[in-house]
Amino acid sequence: MSATLESEVRTRRGVTTSLHRTELVLAAVAVLGFTALAVTTQGNILQAGTLRAVLQFLAVPIVIGLAQMVVLAVGQMNLSVGVLTGLCAMVSASLMSDTGLPPWLAIPAGLAVGALVGLANGVLVVLTRINGFIVTLATMSVVSGLRYGINGTGTYQDYSPGLVALGRADVLGLPVVFLAAIATAVAVWVFFARSVAGRMLLASGGNPFAARLSGISNDRSLVVAHTLSGLLAGVAGVLVVALAGSVNASVGDDLLLPSFAAPIIGGVALTGGVVSVLGTCLAAFIVRLVDVAQAQYGINPRWVDLVVGAVVLGAVLVSQRRGRGSS
Amino acid sequence: MKETREVDVQAETEPRKETEVDASDTRRRVRRRGVEEPPPGASPTPRLPWWANPRVGLVVVIAALVALFSSARPAFLDVDLTLVPLQRDISVFVVVGLAQLAVLSLGHMNLAVGRMAALSAFAAGLAYDRFDAPLVVGLVVALVVGAAIGAVAGAIITATGVNSFVVTLALDFGLLGVVALLYDRFAGGVAFSTRPPGMDELRSDTFFDYCIGPVCGPPVPLLLPFALVALVLVGLFFGRSRNGREVLMTGASLRAARLSGIPVGRRVVTAHALSGLLAGLAGFMLAMTNGAFSASIGDSFLLPSFLAPVLGGTLLAGGAVSALGTALGATLTSVIQKGLNLLQFEADALQIFIGVVLLVALSLDRVRQVLAERRGVRA
Numbered sequence: 001m002s003a004t005l006e007s008e009v010r011t012r013r014g015v016t017t018s019l020h021r022t023e024l025v026l027a028a029v030a031v032l033g034f035t036a037l038a039v040t041t042q043g044n045i046l047q048a049g050t051l052r053a054v055l056q057f058l059a060v061p062i063v064i065g066l067a068q069m070v071v072l073a074v075g076q077m078n079l080s081v082g083v084l085t086g087l088c089a090m091v092s093a094s095l096m097s098d099t100g101l102p103p104w105l106a107i108p109a110g111l112a113v114g115a116l117v118g119l120a121n122g123v124l125v126v127l128t129r130i131n132g133f134i135v136t137l138a139t140m141s142v143v144s145g146l147r148y149g150i151n152g153t154g155t156y157q158d159y160s161p162g163l164v165a166l167g168r169a170d171v172l173g174l175p176v177v178f179l180a181a182i183a184t185a186v187a188v189w190v191f192f193a194r195s196v197a198g199r200m201l202l203a204s205g206g207n208p209f210a211a212r213l214s215g216i217s218n219d220r221s222l223v224v225a226h227t228l229s230g231l232l233a234g235v236a237g238v239l240v241v242a243l244a245g246s247v248n249a250s251v252g253d254d255l256l257l258p259s260f261a262a263p264i265i266g267g268v269a270l271t272g273g274v275v276s277v278l279g280t281c282l283a284a285f286i287v288r289l290v291d292v293a294q295a296q297y298g299i300n301p302r303w304v305d306l307v308v309g310a311v312v313l314g315a316v317l318v319s320q321r322r323g324r325g326s327s
Numbered sequence: 328m329k330e331t332r333e334v335d336v337q338a339e340t341e342p343r344k345e346t347e348v349d350a351s352d353t354r355r356r357v358r359r360r361g362v363e364e365p366p367p368g369a370s371p372t373p374r375l376p377w378w379a380n381p382r383v384g385l386v387v388v389i390a391a392l393v394a395l396f397s398s399a400r401p402a403f404l405d406v407d408l409t410l411v412p413l414q415r416d417i418s419v420f421v422v423v424g425l426a427q428l429a430v431l432s433l434g435h436m437n438l439a440v441g442r443m444a445a446l447s448a449f450a451a452g453l454a455y456d457r458f459d460a461p462l463v464v465g466l467v468v469a470l471v472v473g474a475a476i477g478a479v480a481g482a483i484i485t486a487t488g489v490n491s492f493v494v495t496l497a498l499d500f501g502l503l504g505v506v507a508l509l510y511d512r513f514a515g516g517v518a519f520s521t522r523p524p525g526m527d528e529l530r531s532d533t534f535f536d537y538c539i540g541p542v543c544g545p546p547v548p549l550l551l552p553f554a555l556v557a558l559v560l561v562g563l564f565f566g567r568s569r570n571g572r573e574v575l576m577t578g579a580s581l582r583a584a585r586l587s588g589i590p591v592g593r594r595v596v597t598a599h600a601l602s603g604l605l606a607g608l609a610g611f612m613l614a615m616t617n618g619a620f621s622a623s624i625g626d627s628f629l630l631p632s633f634l635a636p637v638l639g640g641t642l643l644a645g646g647a648v649s650a651l652g653t654a655l656g657a658t659l660t661s662v663i664q665k666g667l668n669l670l671q672f673e674a675d676a677l678q679i680f681i682g683v684v685l686l687v688a689l690s691l692d693r694v695r696q697v698l699a700e701r702r703g704v705r706a
Contacts, residue, residue, distance in 0.1 A: 124686065128686075128689065128690045128693050129693060130689050130690070130693065131642075131643045131644075133436075133643060134633070134637055134643065134685070134689065135686070137630065137633055137634075137685070138682045138683075138685040138686045138689075139682060139686075140630075140682070141630065141678045141679070141681050141682030141685070142678070142679045142682035142683060143682075144675075144678050145674075145675040145676060145677070145678030145679035145680075145682065146675070146679060147675070148673075148674065148675035148678075149673075149675045149676070149679070152673075152675075257496065257499065257500060260496055261496075261500070264493055264496075270490050270492060270493065300508065300511070302503075302504045302507040302508050302511070303504055303508070304504070305500045305501070305503040305504035305507075306500070306501050306503075306504030306505060306508075307504075308500050309497045309498065309499070309500030309501030309502075309503075309504070310497070310501060312493065312496065312497040312500065313483075313489075313493070313494065313497035313498075313501075316487075316489050316493050316497075317487055317489065
């Protein structure tokens with residue numbers, strides 16, 4: 001028994017060091033990629049306008065990646081994360097346009113919708129004991145329908161000039177939406193690193209049996225993780241509203257696969273128990289760099305999907321190899 | 328590192344599994360004493376009473392929905408307007424569901440099922456467009472390409488030990504780009520315009536159009552036999568063939584299968600190749616239904632591919648499959664879709680309805696199972 005405990009402790013340490021190394025490698029790749037882009041485009045990417053666009057459109061991928069990461073932490077998946085972002089964006093835009101609510105009420109309402117749907121996901125998973133993949137597959141269908149139910153295929157625009165101006169503003173040369181995404185990431189990091197609830201989540205994800213023996217309610221962890229995931233999807237939705245200036249029901253259609261790509265490249269295990277906020281953010285940045293490179297070089301945008309696929313697989317292979325080598 | 332993890336997971340799941348086995352054992356003993364002997368062949372899973380079988384529930388629900396829809400809109404029973412297109416939809420989605428079923432048997436997933444269909448359909452389209460291939464050759468090309476790309480996925484999973492979810496996710500990204508690039512390069516756009524001889528017949532004819540003397544066939548589209556053959560072959564593969572049983576054993580317990588001398592790696596490749604082959608068939612059939620080989624084939628396959636097997640009672644955990652259940656699951660979703668269409672529901676209401684049906688069906692399943700287990704234990 002003590003031998004297995006010891007090996008368990010060693011494994012934990014191995015996982016942590018391998019995660020740190022993954023983050024280091026990702027940071028190196030990010031810096032190298034950015035430098036290479038800057039050099040080959042004759043510094044075009046360093047100009048204020050380009051740089052701002054790069055960071056502005058990094059905000060949503062970071063938050064959506066975190067939304068997926070939170071449920072991966074307990075060994076679950078959330079397939080509804082993309083369409084939920086769309087629903088939250090539509091709800092807050094509709095409240096501002098149709099109901100005339102001020103942004104400071106519409107934004108919390110959008111966040112609340114996200115958290116509520118997440119809560120529903122979590123409660124369904126716990127009550128029915130159906131696999132979270134299937135539950136969120138079903139709620140994905142439902143949420144997608146609700147998203148179109150708000151305004152059909154119509155578009156909301158001119159809902160709040162003030163909010164959109166804020167969404168496109170800069171503070172100290174950095175876009176506000178990007179800073180909001182970073183603040184969200186820091187909050188998620190604090191949650192997992194410092195708060196009791198966050199540690200319990202990781203314990204449930206890493207070894208549910210041991211967690212139960214230590215008096216942790218795995219059911220509660222599942223509900224908390226899904227609620228938090230929904231809330232983060234809501235944050236992503238609000239960021240879209242603030243940044244885009246016009247939203248329609250197709251928001252979120254192309255977010256599901258990227259939501260998995262960021263945490264997986266970032267070294268988060270699908271089995272649960274391991275998270276990496278920094279890795280997820282760096283991975284989102286690298287994927288964004290691929291996008292930027294496509295735009296800068298005028299490459300067929302279809303190559304982006306191909307490259308992202310290769311990066312996902314390559315990143316997992318590298319971390320797997322290293323994990324095997326270190327243990 | 329991986330080994331310890333596996334042990335952990337098993338330590339966690341084992342207690343629950345043990346109680347389940349206990350319960351079913353008691354039940355079997357009870358039955359053998361002759362308290363309640365079910366008629367032979369009434370249910371494929373003899374461990375649970377017949378009313379706990381999800382297939383029976385599906386048949387009841389489908390019958391009820393058909394009755395409801397046809398009483399609300401008599402047009403639901405119109406042969407040309409509803410029944411023939413409905414059968415065409417069902418045929419395609421049965422094959423899509425079987426493609427997912429093939430890897431669910433391992434406890435794996437194939438997120439690239441739609442894109443594999445798209446690549447296969449592209450290959451068939453290319454064969455027709457560039458080489459004037461006859462209809463059958465295109466079908467064979469689609470099947471071979473699908474099986475090959477599936478085998479590649481399986482080989483990557485086996486060689487690297489990476490989760491099937493991640494591998495097929497990456498493959499989906501990759502193929503999304505590849506398919507679009509290929510259509511750009513070879514079709515000069517998003518679709519092939521060539522139609523091989525026989526395609527129009529396969530698309531729009533039913534057996535009713537073919538008569539021997541005064542006797543004509545039933546109003547069944549020519550595509551339906553493709554799905555039937557696939558269904559029967561997949562059922563036989565998992566139920567009767569040695570390879571199929573070995574795939575299921577691998578899905579039930581990787582370690583036990585390896586210790587019993589099953590070539591686990593090769594079975595993983597087999598299952599994924601089968602999944603790719605069926606995805607290729609689905610892509611070909613959808614291209615026939617649509618009347619064009621286009622890059623958008625397979626875009627809408629992912630959700631139905633999981634719906635059909637899961638509604639039919641196949642678990643994500645692996646080790647057990649139901650081909651018949653998959654067919655019923657595909658039928659249910661297609662019937663709901665057609666019926667709500669006729670009742671002039673919007674597309675968004677339809678999606679909500681399908682999601683709710685999935686949740687309710689699975690929850691009822693759970694309730695039934697718990698009830699059945701309790702009854703078994705008490706008796």
